Amino acid sequence: MPPTSIPATSDIVLIGAGIMSATLGTLLKELDPSLRIAMLETLDDCGQESSQAWNNAGTGHAANCELNYTPQRPDGSVDISRALEVNTEFDLSRQLWSYLVKKGAITDPRAFLHPCPHMSLVWGKENVEFLRARYKAMSAHHCYHGMDYSEDHKQIAGWAPLTMEGRDPNQPVAATRIITGTDVDYGSLTHLLVAHLSAQPGFSVHYKQHVVGLEREGSARWRVEIKDIESGDAHSVLSRFVFIGAGGDALPLLQKSRIPEGHGYGGFPVSGIWLRCDVSAISDRHHAKVYGKAAEGSPPMSVPHLDTRIIGGKKSLLFGPYAGFSTKFLKHGSLTDLFRSIEPGNIFPMMAVARDNIALSEYLIGQVLQTSAHQFAMLQQFFPWAKRHDWREAVAGQRVQIIKPDPQHTGVLEFGTELIGATDQSLVALLGASPGASTATFIAIEVLQKCFPDELTESAWLSRLRQIIPTYGIDLKADADACRRIRADTAVALKVDNV
Numbered sequence: 461m462p463p464t465s466i467p468a469t470s471d472i473v474l475i476g477a478g479i480m481s482a483t484l485g486t487l488l489k490e491l492d493p494s495l496r497i498a499m500l501e502t503l504d505d506c507g508q509e510s511s512q513a514w515n516n517a518g519t520g521h522a523a524n525c526e527l528n529y530t531p532q533r534p535d536g537s538v539d540i541s542r543a544l545e546v547n548t549e550f551d552l553s554r555q556l557w558s559y560l561v562k563k564g565a566i567t568d569p570r571a572f573l574h575p576c577p578h579m580s581l582v583w584g585k586e587n588v589e590f591l592r593a594r595y596k597a598m599s600a601h602h603c604y605h606g607m608d609y610s611e612d613h614k615q616i617a618g619w620a621p622l623t624m625e626g627r628d629p630n631q632p633v634a635a636t637r638i639i640t641g642t643d644v645d646y647g648s649l650t651h652l653l654v655a656h657l658s659a660q661p662g663f664s665v666h667y668k669q670h671v672v673g674l675e676r677e678g679s680a681r682w683r684v685e686i687k688d689i690e691s692g693d694a695h696s697v698l699s700r701f702v703f704i705g706a707g708g709d710a711l712p713l714l715q716k717s718r719i720p721e722g723h724g725y726g727g728f729p730v731s732g733i734w735l736r737c738d739v740s741a742i743s744d745r746h747h748a749k750v751y752g753k754a755a756e757g758s759p760p761m762s763v764p765h766l767d768t769r770i771i772g773g774k775k776s777l778l779f780g781p782y783a784g785f786s787t788k789f790l791k792h793g794s795l796t797d798l799f800r801s802i803e804p805g806n807i808f809p810m811m812a813v814a815r816d817n818i819a820l821s822e823y824l825i826g827q828v829l830q831t832s833a834h835q836f837a838m839l840q841q842f843f844p845w846a847k848r849h850d851w852r853e854a855v856a857g858q859r860v861q862i863i864k865p866d867p868q869h870t871g872v873l874e875f876g877t878e879l880i881g882a883t884d885q886s887l888v889a890l891l892g893a894s895p896g897a898s899t900a901t902f903i904a905i906e907v908l909q910k911c912f913p914d915e916l917t918e919s920a921w922l923s924r925l926r927q928i929i930p931t932y933g934i935d936l937k938a939d940a941d942a943c944r945r946i947r948a949d950t951a952v953a954l955k956v957d958n959v
């Protein structure tokens with residue numbers, strides 16, 4: 461007998477209780493309160509995998525400081541187009557969160573979000589020239605209004621003292637700073653969203669329920685097969701729409717659905733380790749997220765950064781991540797995950813990626829073989845007077861990078877996120893994990909556009925969507941006035957700085 465609380469049928473099934481499912485569920489329920497939504501989660505609480513506060517860096521990714529979004533062209537100029545995309549995707553999250561604060565669904569934004577300047581810091585002549593060119597391109601755009609730049613040791617020390625104390629005064633350095641940056645506790649946010657959803661009729665969340673299969677039932681419905689983790693009992697839910705928001709486990713579930721659109725996809729797991737410091741005398745002297753330059757061959761999520769984190773009201777510092785290799789797809793996953801995901805359809809793409817990404821393989825092998833002394837030396841490049849005994853290792857989450865079938869190269873490794881959906885719009889899976897949690901609203905809107913086009917009309921959801929996301933349909937990269945207005949408005953609601 462299925463547990464009575466799990467409905468036999470539902471309009472929507474959300475697999476996984478991380479930030480992505482929580483955000484999509486929130487948006488759908490705001491657009492149509494009559495929807496019946498069931499959220500299914502293997503673990504005993506929401507937000508426990510990558511969305512958990514310590515399993516990501518908590519950066520509200522607005523591409524202010526992450527240098528991997530701004531490649532240098534051969535002529536020395538800097539391409540900021542990708543940064544602008546990410547920057548304005550974050551504006552969508554700010555709008556959804558502000559809407560929830562204004563309607564009282566989130567009582568205090570400080571429960572999950574804190575103002576925290578975002579900085580880029582580089583050293584060495586060549587890197588200084590790069591940052592200068594990057595600043596020139598970015599500060600000319602309205603999206604980066606208020607960005608500061610300095611090559612002066614004293615001024616940078618005023619922004620982030622720990623990074624300058626003990627540094628060779630003759631070393632060429634440069635930094636940019638944006639004071640409107642944020643530190644976000646995505647674990648807390650997930651809890652707030654799931655609590656808000658749970659208070660509404662028609663929504664239910666079911667913990668310790670592991671989705672083991674997805675079968676088509678007739679032409680437009682899915683039978684979601686579930687195993688109860690405690691009792692071992694099997695049961696199922698029939699649903700007309702399924703969102704696979706299972707983080708690293710999205711790939712195996714997509715494979716189980718057997719939709720042709722998922723054919724040939726594979727996954728490459730990258731694990732992460734942080735160094736964490738909870739000594740208040742140190743963390744109280746640093747208030748910024750300071751991003752540096754990534755090592756050659758490293759995946760984009762391995763750009764080192766020295767971060768302020770504010771979690772549960774306490775300030776700590778985080779440094780890393782140091783990338784590593786594990787065959788698990790989730791922190792709570794199994795070492796057999798990678799091997800079980802290999803199937804005849806994706807073996808050639810996976811082999812092609814292994815062949816074409818030697819620099820990445822060398823980088824990961826190098827990271828795995830690094831001694832803790834090597835790791836600490838990297839921190840000291842950011843914080844010269846750091847002391848080993850003040851820091852401890854902490855596990856960051858797993859990220860499964862997408863291996864995408866590609867007719868020309870057989871397979872390519874992608875570092876972004878991708879929605880893979882059934883052509884009949886009845887199921888969609890979210891693969892990949894970058895830029896990540898901060899762009900969950902952008903991803904949720906993409907799901908609406910991909911799978912609910914008939915509802916996104918003036919007579920149905922559109923006017924409601926514009927109340928939630930006032931700039932929906934406006935390109936903030938092009939419309940400077942709209943950009944300024946919405947940032948001023950969301951800054952008040954979210955209690956963050958505006959310039």
Ligand SMILES: Cc1cc2nc3c(=O)[nH]c(=O)nc-3n(C[C@H](O)[C@H](O)[C@H](O)COP(=O)(O)OP(=O)(O)OC[C@H]3O[C@@H](n4cnc5c(N)ncnc54)[C@H](O)[C@@H]3O)c2cc1C
Pocket residue numbers: 475476477478479480481500501502503506507508509510511512515516517518519520521646669670671672705706707708709710713732761781790856857858859890892893894895896897898899
């Ligand atoms: C080292 C690191 C640093 C990061 N830094 C940042 C950052 O600074 N800013 C940012 O925005 N993003 C960051 N990210 C990315 C961000 O953490 C993720 O993009 C985001 O948390 C993914 O959310 P999710 O809901 O898709 O997945 P998750 O939070 O992993 O949730 C998936 C859920 O699905 C459940 N599940 C899995 N399989 C099943 C199943 N079969 N049945 C039922 N439930 C299942 C899992 O238990 C889990 O609870 C970082 C990630 C890493 C690893």
